[in-house]
Each structure stands twice: as structure tokens, then as C-alpha cells.
Amino acid sequence: MALADLAVSIYQQFTALSLVQQILLVIGTPFVYNIVWQLYYSTRKDRVPLVWNWVPWLGSAVPYGMQPYEFFESCRSKYGDVFAFVLLGKVMTVYLGPKGHEFVLNSKLAEVSAEEAYKHLTTPVFGKGVIYDCPNVRLMEQKKFAKYALTKESFINYVPKIRAEILDYFKTSEEFDMANRESGVANVMKTQPEITIFTASRSLMGDQMRKLFDASFAQLYSDLDKGFTPINFVFPNLPLPQYYKRDAAQQKISSTYMKLINQRRETGDIDPKRDLIDSLMAHSTYKDGVKMTDQEIANLLIGVLMGGQHTSAATSAWFLLHLAEKPDLQEELYTEVMSVLGPKGGKLEDLSYEDLQKMPLVTNTIKETLRMHMPLHSIFRKVMKPLVVPNTKYVVPVGHHVLVSPGYAQTNERYFPDPFRFDPHRWDTEGAAGGDDATVDYGFGAVSKGVSSPYLPFGGGRHRCIGEQFAYVQLGTILATYVYNLSWSFKAGEKVPDVDYQSMVTLPLEPAEISWVKRETCVL
Template identity: 60%
Template sequence: MIILTTLNNMGIPVEGWHILAGLAILAVITEIYVIGSQLLARRNKTLAPMAFYWIPWVGSSIPYGIDPYEFFEDCRNRYGDVFSFYMLGRVMTVSLGTKGHEFVFNSKLADVSAEEAYTHLTTPVFGTGVIYDCPNSRLMEQKKFCKGALTRDAFRSYVPKIVEEVTNFFAVNFEGKTGKADVMTTQPQMTIFTASRCLLGDEIRSKLNGDFAKLYSDLDNGFTPINFVFPNLPLPSYRKRDLAQQKIRDTYMSVIQRRRMEKDVQDRDLIDALLKNHTYKDGKRMTPQEIAHLLIGVLMGGQHTSASTSAWMLLRLGLDPAIQDELYQEQVDILGEADGSFRQPTYEDILTMTKLQNTIKETLRLHMPIHSIFRQVMRDLPVPGTSFVVPKGHFVMASPGYSQQAERYFPNAKKFDPRRWMTPTEKMAESETDAEAGETVDYGFGAISKGVSSPYLPFGGGRHRCIGEQFANCQLTTLMSCYIQNFKWTVPEGSKLPAVDTTSMITLPVHPSYIVWSKRERN
């Protein structure tokens, strides 16, 4: 009676009280079920320990989404290197460290599937019939088709194109002697301009202005956590994503069809390479639409890595002028002329920029573009060295980005120190040789190292290792060489390193993130 009187005084009628009581009972029953099911699951010693959670379906999504590495570290301290967590209706079994890399990246194709894990996210962005929207054997052949645009001869032709694009960008966007730039505006633009010029040619690059460039931004917005869980919703961002995909695809297809009709197929770019070589081993050919979709996938995949890495590198160097000075002296030593100017670099030149290469390597160590890599389990999968079995339908997850920030592999791991790569420790040295030593395997696109036991794997490993690794290195080294030759920069006074944008599936700095630049005075 006291409760009823109180509720009536609050203006809540008896009928409303019954609804509230029902909801409260439902909440209690739900929590009892959630907690009870977790306690029962812990009695099953074949399952990896589950990180405790309170909210059904959501599980541990919030702490994982806020800071995945901190979440992993907390779980590792509680449960060890192998544990599970519940994320948006999915059970993710994490295996940390180098053993985790071996487990996830080198599991048999019959046991785990990247296609089942990622297709609902990538297919609306890239398009049908390519990347993860096709059998793995097809993807391996698609990688092979692309290799013609990723050779040393191709890289030699790319370096002057990147220099020209970056120089033109500076002329328009860095006017005057000093200024302020948002790296989350400049770096995605510079990356897409240089990558499209090199990989897709002058014809496509000429269209990347104004409204057409905005389409790439709309398409890029398809890579967010909500898109991973709900690939199709009646939201404005989804409509923009789909419209952008259609317009970019149609533009690529018009170029493909024109070159075919006019028999204008040479050796200029990736479009020519795919027009020459797009027949699978079974005799089936990629359609013009699938070629267009693959072009979108290649460009978008590389865009994330280079945009993120160059943005973080500018911010890191803005906090450390001494390293900037060392990098500038390296540019003088390699490219400097007697009159104080710099000659145009060659591909061979950028390979000798050891300090700059080490700075890129250190940036990738602390800011791996993708923090978690996972596969869907296709049949019950034992975890080597444990009594755990991951059930069919669950997911396995590795995190090289976590290992790259772990003290057990990298002393003083949180410090940005490119010099560490000059005299790597024994465990770090493994990462230097892992890609070159040991057994190799050819998944259809060329021999690569089968070993993935290194703690440093910024481009992944195994059959899904990024084939654009060498292009990214060429692009980043050339782009940053131009920055170092032309500017000094800092972060705004009182600023510190920006936080990671948790709304993105890529480890980008929050937008905006500024540097304050001044042009270098030439002798």
C-alpha cells in the first residue's frame, strides 16, 4: 500500500505500476540468466574463460570499443593469453602474443574463414564478387592479378608521381610561411591522390576533384562498427555509402569499357594490368563490374594504412623536434645539392633512408591501422597448447597491435623511439627476419613467409597478408620525405598526442588533430 500510495502521488496510475513492475521483474530475470549462463559456461573446461559482462547481447563491446589494448591487457591479467569475450551477439576467442599470431593466421582454410567474418562489412563498400565476397581461391588469384602494378619497376615510376602530387598539394593547401593543418583532413586527401595517380593512372586521378573526391569519404564511412553489426540500415550514411559505391564503380567501368573498345591497353596502371590478366585458372573471367569492384578494394584498403600512419607520424614528430632534425639531416645527406636544394629522389634513394624507414616502422608499431584481426570458426577448433576448443560459429581473434605495444617484446614499449630499430633486441630482431627467413608458402600470389611468430606484424600474416605492403612503404617514405624537406612542425602549444577515434574500425586520430607548420628556409 505504501508503494501504491507513493506511485499515485507521483502521478503514476496503478496500470503504470504494473508495467514498471513487469519490466523490473524482466530485468532481474535477464540478469539472473546472464550471470547464471556465464557461471555454467565456466564449468566447461574446454571453453576459454569468458570475460564477465552484465549487459546481454552487448557483452564487453563497450570496454573493448573504448580501448581494445587496455581491455586485452586487463583480460590477460585475469585469464591468461587465451580468453573469450561477448561482443554484439558474437563470441570472440582472443589468442594474444606470437602464439596467437600463429594460431589465427596459419589455421587451415577449412577451420577458419576471413570471408565469413568480413563479407557483410566489406561487400557494400567494395562490391560483389571480389575480396571477401568470393571463395578464398578467387581472392588469392585476384591478388595475383594485381601484382603487375606492385613491382620494383612500377615503384620506380611511382616515386616521381608521388613527389609531384605532394608538391602540388603543398602549393594549394600550405600557403604562406606558417600555418595550421588538420592531419585528418590533409593525410586522407594526400593518400587518395597519390595512390590513385600511381595505381589507377592519370585518367582516374583527373576525376578526383570536388564532388568526386567527396564520394571516397562517403564510401569510407562504411567502415564503422555499426556497419560491421548492421550492414544495411535505412540511415543517411548508408544511402551515401551505397550511392558513392555505385558512382565510383560506374566511373571505373566507363574507363574499363573505353580502353577495351579502343584497344587502349598498355602498361600504365593497375587498370591495364587487370585488363591484360583477369582470367581465373578455371577459365572464368572477371566481369568489368568485378574489375571495378577490385579497383575500389585495392585503393580503399591501402588508403586506410597510409592515411592513418602518415597522420600519426606527423603528430608524433610534432612532439619530438630532435627526431625531425635527424630526419632532415638524412635528407640533406642523401638528396642535398650544393646550392641547398634537393634533387628529385629515386626509388633506390628512398630505400637508403634508414632513419625515415625506422620512423615509419616505429609509427606502425605504436599505431597499427587495424587493432584486431579475426576469423569465423568453420568447425570446432582446438587451441594449441591448451585444453580449449573454439566451437564452430564462434570467432578467433589476434592482435599484432597489442603485441607491438607489449613490454615483453619491446622494452619501454609505450615510448616513440625510432632509434630502437637501429639495434633491435633479440625478440625485435625476429620481426626483421620473419618475412625473409624460414619456410615460405605460395597462396597463389607469390611466395611469402609462412612464419608469423614475430611480435611485429603491421601488415598481417598468412594468406591474407597485405600485398600492398611494399607500395605503402614506397608511398609513405616518399610522402614524408617531402614533408621533412619542406617543413618544420609542432603540435599546438599545450597539446598532447590525440586520442584514437573509437567510432572508426581503423586506429585514426580523433578529428580534428592539428600540427603547426613553418616552411624551412633554403640556403
């Protein structure tokens, strides 16, 4: 009763104020609270240094969202490698560099949770029951199920399919139309999402599913990708057009998978070696005997294809743009491809998985692109138990988030000399320093236990991307097919575009166009 009386008294005093005073009080109170909270936080000797902010709730969202690496570096110069900032009402504790990678990515499952950090963001995109919308033990088994389609035998079969898809795209797409044109201009932010969705669906999902995919599916996956923005991180569902498009895309893609799954169930036409769809239909029973539902299989297929589509699309777009500035490097790549294919008659149709293993410059070009443009600029975890920062007195409390940024380390001169120079040859002699040969199996196969390297483009720990080898096969085939058939450059005065950080994926700002010309060896 006393609280009710107090509330009535406060309300009466508030209503007795003038309208101007009421407005000032409503607006000013959050600012006062924000300042008082930060002052109190700064007195805690067990808390990491906090980046000061003046705007309640918003915090440092603007500088972080516009230029995250510059924001991190400016904070590091003031506070060191460990600091915290407020992001849309959430306190993010950042630990930069290899020690930070070790701190977060190898933390115990009971201490930090990717599921709690991401599930509200990913569930509307992928669907229920998969990825982060399930216990971690389930996710580890889902990765194991998916790895049936990521074997060396599978990769050998994928290369000719990927090559065929690229050549067909060169022949029929508006950007190239190479059956009728000798040169032209291509927007890589249109071509590469389409090429990667076609090549990934053909190789991973099989011929039947590929026939159901057209260019509109690249747009659908783009609409899904727009579900991974900072605003989605805080508000997963809002009555806005981008949310409607996300949900419509998820339903369209899911129904397309379900159509084929239902057809195969009805006919009994299931061959685990044919494609990932059949593999999951045959191998998706958890250790406790529970089977994935067909809808969950469809949802997992969305996640698997998207995991490769948006990252490979961004990576291939970036290496095309960097190579447009470096005609000499293009010629080096062309020479390497031809030297490997030469003993086989120099024909692109003979390009094989084994050939890609003999092309170090192709591999290092991909590696260098991933160094400069790690697809995800930030990796989050939610703290589930008080987390002590090693060798400090700092404790990250329950409910806060920890953040690491391998992309920051990969573009920092402390770890890579001249970090903004695109130079695949740096990998001729330079390895991923600070690595660890020890491995650990989280349930989906052995992966490197060490995450103390500054170079972690595929993440690390139990959430390390399982598609790393497939990415190199897909991207290597794309790059080799490009340099065999085309040479390309920028129009006069143009250069590699800046990075667009609006999404969680680091994309080139448009326009991102290259001018291409057929080579003498072009097969079209």
C-alpha cells in the same frame, strides 16, 4: 499440437499478468538467460575463460570499443593470454601475443574463414564478387592480378608521380597554399586522407583516373571507411545516414571506374604496363578460365585503393603528429634526406626509388609509426571446424570467432621496452623478433610463413597485405617531401592526440593540427 497448446497456455498466463509484471518479465528474462548461460559456460572445462558481463547481447562491447588494448590487458591480467568475451551477440576468443598470431593467422583454411567473418561487412563497401565476397581461391588469384602493378619497376615510376602530387597539394590546397604563404596551420586529418588518395590514384590508377579524382573523393573514401565500425560488423544494413553515405560513395566511385573502363574497352586502348586498371583488364582471368567482369574489376579497384588510402592516411597523420613533438628528429630526417640527395645536387626533383632505400631513418620512422599505430587493432576469423587451442584442453566451437591483435603486442612492454615512446632509433639494432625466413605461396607470390613475430603491421598468412612495399614507397616519399620543404610543431600546450577507436582503423582524435613553416630548401 502439444507445442501449440503450450504456446497458447504461456501466452494466456503472460497476458493475465499486470502491465508492470509483463514489462519486468520482458526486460528481466534476457538478463536471467545471460547469467544462466554464462554460469553454464563456466562449467565447461573445454572452453576458454569467459569475461563476465551483465548486459545481454552487448557483452563487453563498450570497454572493447573504447580502449581495446587496455581491455585486452585487463583481461590478460585476470585470465591469461587466452580468453573469450561477448561482442554484440558474438563470442570472440582472443589469443594475445605471438603464439596467438601463429594460432589464428596460420590456421588451416578449413578451420577458420576470413570470408565468413568479414563478407557482410566488406561487400557493401567494395561491391560483389571481390575480396571477401568470393571463395578464398578467387581472392588469392585477385591478389595475384593486383601484384602486376606492385613490382620494383612500377615503384621506380611511382616515386616522381607521388612527389609531384604532394608538391601540387602544398601549392594549391587551403591547408597549405604555399604559393602565397610562408607558414600556417594544417589539420592532418584533412590533409593526409587527401594526399594519400591523390598520390595512390595517380600512381596506381594512372593519370587519366587521377584527373577524375578531386578532394571530394577523399570524403567519399572516408564515407566508405565509416562502413567499418563495430555496429556494421553486426548490422551491415540499417536505415541510418552513415549507411546511405556508404552506399552512395560506393556507387559514385564504382561508376567513375566503370566510366574509364568502358571508354578503354570501346577504343581498345589497353596497355597492361600503363596502370593497374589496364593491368586488371588484361590480366584477370582465373585459372579455371572464368574472367572477372568489368564491374568486378571496378569493385576490386575500390578495395585496392581503399586498402592503401585509409591505412596510409592514418600512418602519415600519426608520423606528422609524433614528429611535431620531436624537432630534433625532424632535423635528423632532414639531414638524412639532404645527404642522399646531396651528390645529385640536393634537389628534391631528383628523389628516386633507389634514394628511398638509402634512407634508413625515414624507413624506421614509418616502421615505428606502424608499431605504435597499427591501422587495424583487431583481426577476426570465423571458426568453421572445432578449433583446439594448442597445448591446452580448450576447444573453440564452430560459429564462434577468433581474434588476434598484433597492435596489442606492438604496444606492450613484454615485447617492446618503453612501448609508448616514439623512437625510430629502436629499429637501428632491433629486428622483428621471432620471425621465420620460410616462405609460402598462397597463389599471389611468396610471403613469409612465420607469423610468430610480435611485429605484424601488415598481418600475416594467406591474408597478409600485398601492399606493404607500396606503402613504404608512398609513405617514404610523403615523409621525405615534407621534411625537405617544411618544419612543423604543435601550438603551445598541445601534444600528440589520443586514439579514436570508433572505426576499425586507429585514427587520431581531432583536433589534430600542426603549425608549419617553410624551410630554406622549399621548392615552392
